[in-house]
Amino acid sequence: MSATIHSIEAILVDIPTIRPHKLSMTTMGVQSMVIVRIKDSEGLEGLGEATTIGGLSYGPESPESIKLTIDTYFKPQLIGQLADNINTLRVMLERSTRGNRLAKSAIETALWDLYGKRTGRSLSALLGGAVHSHLPVLWTLASGDTTQDIHEALGFIETRRHCDFKLKIGSRALMEDIRHVAAIKEAVGDTASVRVDVNQAWDESTAAKGMAELQAAGIDLVEQPTPMADLASLVRLSEKFHLPILADEAVANAKDLYHLAALGFSGAVAMKIAKAGGPLRALEQAAVASAAGIGLYGGTLLEGTIGTTAALHAWSTCEKLHWGTEMFGPLLMKDDIVIQPLNFHNNGVDLPTGPGLGIEIDEEKLAFYRRKD
Numbered sequence: 001m002s003a004t005i006h007s008i009e010a011i012l013v014d015i016p017t018i019r020p021h022k023l024s025m026t027t028m029g030v031q032s033m034v035i036v037r038i039k040d041s042e043g044l045e046g047l048g049e050a051t052t053i054g055g056l057s058y059g060p061e062s063p064e065s066i067k068l069t070i071d072t073y074f075k076p077q078l079i080g081q082l083a084d085n086i087n088t089l090r091v092m093l094e095r096s097t098r099g100n101r102l103a104k105s106a107i108e109t110a111l112w113d114l115y116g117k118r119t120g121r122s123l124s125a126l127l128g129g130a131v132h133s134h135l136p137v138l139w140t141l142a143s144g145d146t147t148q149d150i151h152e153a154l155g156f157i158e159t160r161r162h163c164d165f166k167l168k169i170g171s172r173a174l175m176e177d178i179r180h181v182a183a184i185k186e187a188v189g190d191t192a193s194v195r196v197d198v199n200q201a202w203d204e205s206t207a208a209k210g211m212a213e214l215q216a217a218g219i220d221l222v223e224q225p226t227p228m229a230d231l232a233s234l235v236r237l238s239e240k241f242h243l244p245i246l247a248d249e250a251v252a253n254a255k256d257l258y259h260l261a262a263l264g265f266s267g268a269v270a271m272k273i274a275k276a277g278g279p280l281r282a283l284e285q286a287a288v289a290s291a292a293g294i295g296l297y298g299g300t301l302l303e304g305t306i307g308t309t310a311a312l313h314a315w316s317t318c319e320k321l322h323w324g325t326e327m328f329g330p331l332l333m334k335d336d337i338v339i340q341p342l343n344f345h346n347n348g349v350d351l352p353t354g355p356g357l358g359i360e361i362d363e364e365k366l367a368f369y370r371r372k373d
């Protein structure tokens with residue numbers, strides 16, 4: 001008889017960011033994570049994590065609502081269930097609860113970690129095996145200040161920590177943003193790839209003007225220029241420009257991607273375990289993307305090491321990540337709550353190899369950063 005789920009804890013953890021992180025909808029000075037600890041009847045523990053960016057200014061789930069969903073609605077369904085059958089548990093939560101994908105992703109991650117620890121296999125091995133052991137990782141320049149962003153970028157190019165950059169724009173007047181982006185592109189030169197993320201801030205006509213300017217400035221990719229529900233604008237813009245579009249908020253899972261592709265979209269998609277409701281659903285997009293000729297990108301909601309590692313295991317199983325990944329979340333935080341942080345080097349990160357996620361909690365750090373109320 002295999003082990004059953006004995007306890008589930010959802011812990012709010014707040015870690016300051018190394019600098020203000022300016023997005024089109026808000027500026028982050030702290031990242032709040034929900035750390036999930038699932039223990040089984042044999043005393044093994046699985047770790048999961050959910051985050052969002054800028055709380056309710058970004059989407060309908062907040063760290064506090066994720067904890068409430070897990071404590072009040074998921075826990076009573078999961079306690080006492082066999083821990084190993086992840087699909088059964090995942091389908092149970094999908095049937096009982098609409099939405100709440102960030103909370104579902106944290107639970108699925110913890111179940112995978114637990115299963116990996118029991119079987120002695122890494123999450124990527126359980127998902128069919130890693131094709132990559134080192135994944136490229138870009139850095140987001142979002143201090144809000146052009147000179148500081150250039151300084152940051154040149155430092156990372158020099159140390160080979162990152163060679164690709166994403167700029168968060170959309171909160172300022174269009175031409176102010178364009179001057180900011182063009183100055184950074186000019187400073188980092190042709191060897192660095194510069195992309196922008198508008199986080200839905202433009203209407204279609206602003207996006208058309210913006211994309212023409214960005215194309216001329218040598219930018220490689222424009223992420224979610226228009227509102228998430230406005231799929232037609234993404235399709236029209238992708239037809240009008242050879243500067244590719246990365247669909248982020250508009251696509252959470254394979255069904256969304258299929259719909260967008262069927263409308264005629266070309267470009268790329270940001271897979272995120274959080275948006276999809278867990279690693280399995282996130283990876284389903286890879287098959288649709290490949291069938292539709294859409295590029296893949298490993299996306300983040302600025303998770304800490306636990307969530308980042310879960311996503312890395314998932315992305316490592318994809319044959320081709322056309323646009324690399326942005327799994328730099330732990331580096332944006334001043335500190336970590338794990339014993340062995342991820343190894344970022346050579347413009348990317350190493351995939352941990354231990355059982356499950358291959359990550360261990362630092363109990364003292366967790367006690368220090370957990371929210372006290």
Ligand SMILES: O=C(O)C[C@H]1C=CC(=O)O1
Nearest residue numbers: 053140197300301302326
């Ligand atoms: O893509 C997003 O919208 C979320 C995130 C990823 C990197 C970053 O700075 O913010």
Ligand SMILES: [Mn+2]
Nearest residue numbers: 197223224248
């Ligand atoms: Mn984005």
